[in-house]
Amino acid sequence: MRSGRMTTLRQALSRVGERRLVWLEGSEAETQAAAQPWLSGDIFWLGEGPSQYAPLPAAKALQRLGQECDTLVFNSFSGFHPDAFGALAGTLRAGGLLILLTPPRAEWPAFADPDRLRLVSTPDELPRAGQGFIARLARLLPEDPALDLTLPSGSSPWQPIRADRPMTAGQANAIQAVCQVLHGHRRRPLVISADRGRGKSAALGLAAATLLREQPGLRIAVTAPAKATVASLLEHAGSAGQTLDGIDFYSPQQLIQEEISCDLLLVDEAAAIPTPLLEAMLARHSRIVFATTEHGYEGTGRGFHLRFKAHLDGHVPGWRELHLDEPVRWRAGCPLEALVFRLLGLAAEVSAPRPALAPVRRQITQQVLASDEALLNQVFGLLVLAHYQTTPSDLRILLESPDLDIHLLEQDSGLLGVALVAREGHIPVELAEEIWAGRRRPRGHLLPQSLLAHAGLREAGDRSYGRVLRIAVHPELHRRGLGSLLLGQLVSHYRESGFDYLGAAFSATADLLPFWRRAGLQALRIGLQRDAASGSHAALLLRALRSEREAELARWHARFCRQLPTLLAGELRELDPELVWQCVAPIEGKEGDKGEPTDRWPGWEAFDGDELACFAHHHKPFELCQPSLQRWLAAHLNRLHGLKPAERALLIASIWQYAPWEGLARHQRLSGKPALIKALRGLLARLL
Numbered sequence: 019m020r021s022g023r024m025t026t027l028r029q030a031l032s033r034v035g036e037r038r039l040v041w042l043e044g045s046e047a048e049t050q051a052a053a054q055p056w057l058s059g060d061i062f063w064l065g066e067g068p069s070q071y072a073p074l075p076a077a078k079a080l081q082r083l084g085q086e087c088d089t090l091v092f093n094s095f096s097g098f099h100p101d102a103f104g105a106l107a108g109t110l111r112a113g114g115l116l117i118l119l120t121p122p123r124a125e126w127p128a129f130a131d132p133d134r135l136r137l138v139s140t141p142d143e144l145p146r147a148g149q150g151f152i153a154r155l156a157r158l159l160p161e162d163p164a165l166d167l168t169l170p171s172g173s174s175p176w177q178p179i180r181a182d183r184p185m186t187a188g189q190a191n192a193i194q195a196v197c198q199v200l201h202g203h204r205r206r207p208l209v210i211s212a213d214r215g216r217g218k219s220a221a222l223g224l225a226a227a228t229l230l231r232e233q234p235g236l237r238i239a240v241t242a243p244a245k246a247t248v249a250s251l252l253e254h255a256g257s258a259g260q261t262l263d264g265i266d267f268y269s270p271q272q273l274i275q276e277e278i279s280c281d282l283l284l285v286d287e288a289a290a291i292p293t294p295l296l297e298a299m300l301a302r303h304s305r306i307v308f309a310t311t312e313h314g315y316e317g318t319g320r321g322f323h324l325r326f327k328a329h330l331d332g333h334v335p336g337w338r339e340l341h342l343d344e345p346v347r348w349r350a351g352c353p354l355e356a357l358v359f360r361l362l363g364l365a366a367e368v369s370a371p372r373p374a375l376a377p378v379r380r381q382i383t384q385q386v387l388a389s390d391e392a393l394l395n396q397v398f399g400l401l402v403l404a405h406y407q408t409t410p411s412d413l414r415i416l417l418e419s420p421d422l423d424i425h426l427l428e429q430d431s432g433l434l435g436v437a438l439v440a441r442e443g444h445i446p447v448e449l450a451e452e453i454w455a456g457r458r459r460p461r462g463h464l465l466p467q468s469l470l471a472h473a474g475l476r477e478a479g480d481r482s483y484g485r486v487l488r489i490a491v492h493p494e495l496h497r498r499g500l501g502s503l504l505l506g507q508l509v510s511h512y513r514e515s516g517f518d519y520l521g522a523a524f525s526a527t528a529d530l531l532p533f534w535r536r537a538g539l540q541a542l543r544i545g546l547q548r549d550a551a552s553g554s555h556a557a558l559l560l561r562a563l564r565s566e567r568e569a570e571l572a573r574w575h576a577r578f579c580r581q582l583p584t585l586l587a588g589e590l591r592e593l594d595p596e597l598v599w600q601c602v603a604p605i606e607g608k609e610g611d612k613g614e615p616t617d618r619w620p621g622w623e624a625f626d627g628d629e630l631a632c633f634a635h636h637h638k639p640f641e642l643c644q645p646s647l648q649r650w651l652a653a654h655l656n657r658l659h660g661l662k663p664a665e666r667a668l669l670i671a672s673i674w675q676y677a678p679w680e681g682l683a684r685h686q687r688l689s690g691k692p693a694l695i696k697a698l699r700g701l702l703a704r705l706l
Contacts, residue, residue: 024056030169032113035176035349039116039164039357046095049119056117059088064106065096076102080246082109086347091117097133098152100362100410107358108215111347112178116354127153137419139462150388150417155361164357176349188342189221195340196225196307200282204304205334211310212342218309222284223254229282230264238265239280241273243290251286271553274298287311289322294527295553296326300333362410368399371492372432374500379507380426387424388417396433404490427504435491435504442466443482450479465521468558473543475574481518484508505537513563525549526557528596534559540575541601546589555593557601583648586674595667595675602655626650634702640695647673657705665701672698
């Protein structure tokens, strides 16, 4: 395209508030050369490219968030990273062009895309990865309206954000609504929802600046999945001429674990924060604003809408929602935005479920899923609804990750549930030894690698595992046993397929573990650190699928249970006691009479019995009896079955976790240490 013609095209697109995609095919050198005439204005270049354009790798794409460009070059020869593509497309302002560099469309799916390296253990295994994600892109791109480079006509002029129009009408309404949260009735939270590029973070920042200008001593707390996420919010707060004194960032974990006082709490990208953390924030803070992206590269807001809004209805019925429709950088209905949504599955929607009368499990291949756009949208849409951090990269994993099984739960071809299972294990002996010694940690094989490196189980590398990555049931069908039905069918399927174990690793909570335990899975590991996104500790659970592995799993679980009390006195001191119980409690029917002691912890002496009796029935100090109490609790876990959760928490937190008396008394709703000791003595006397 000639320079004059290109300038005319950009001007026309800018006038109507639209953007376009330019798809350049050929070798990498050919496409980079062909891109040169298209470059103008502010240029962002992602992937390998000429140094004068300061090219960035996909891993650093988020550095550009909050900025704008006129030309975005996406060099797919450096790897087509879906999250980076989605994030950077939102920085392109009206009149801009997205230049996509790819191999010829017929060759592109088979190209050794570097981004596929994330899907395999070693580069040698790259040929094992699928091609479905790229094949789908090559199929969807041709003839899309976003590739139409004819001059647009017929649209009324678009009004961009500028000095005479500093914000959209939606942003102005959002600022007013945020101020109302502070000045209005308590317990009236606000939810601001929008697709990406609608300026919700900017509105939060401008609202914070307005409030601080009116009340200089105000304390505003800001939180998000990561501090980098609030860069735009803070930038707009400062750009309004307001210093950032009075605005402080806290991680979601800080807000629920520490006593943080503020006049107003702003939660940005709430959809990417687990619902339990949001619920805890809501309980602690009476004036709070949640902002969430409906369709975003960092997580979806639709699961947030289904799960968290139900909680709002039940606990703060006076809450309100404001939705921002108008984009800031382009006109609503821009063909490029629609194309990005389509390519990355951001608009995937699942149909209303059919009645679950006779559900049937069906396993499908990645090739079938990649070639059936309607089915893909149903499956990915359900995964989006079920998990707070489903991203476009998960779509690539779904279509191209090797050793991935896809199971559907259907009723008359209507989708009820989905399960994704990774096939793992059979690690070569030499590599397994290196992993056990901590010298190697290749990608993939999470279950055997964790058992080798963290649990120290040297024989674990040789076993075969089916790891449940995701299991999702349509939210309208929850609590009808469909998840347990699907999980039970997975147990049968992988047993018949000759696997040693079925397992899962996930951010665990006390209300989630019972689902897995009902299917016969036992805990073998609890991560020492809280997951940054969920605020929970990771748990690893297994179920033996072959009779010859039952005794092995029992040994592994017993070893975990022996080590756990030591960890509970240190790194896991703040672990939820009910979660501890769910990890160590025997599976129903596995270990005989619940009233009988287990023999996992040797070392019990008659002296320990005297110590317990002296504590329970007399006045010996707790601290002097604690070693004997620890041995007793370890040897008599079965007796905790009949206790209330608060009673189990009292025993585990005080005896194993060395919980501070003040905090434990608060959780137990008791007046202090003397009342706690009295309750402990009474409980032990009853159990003895």
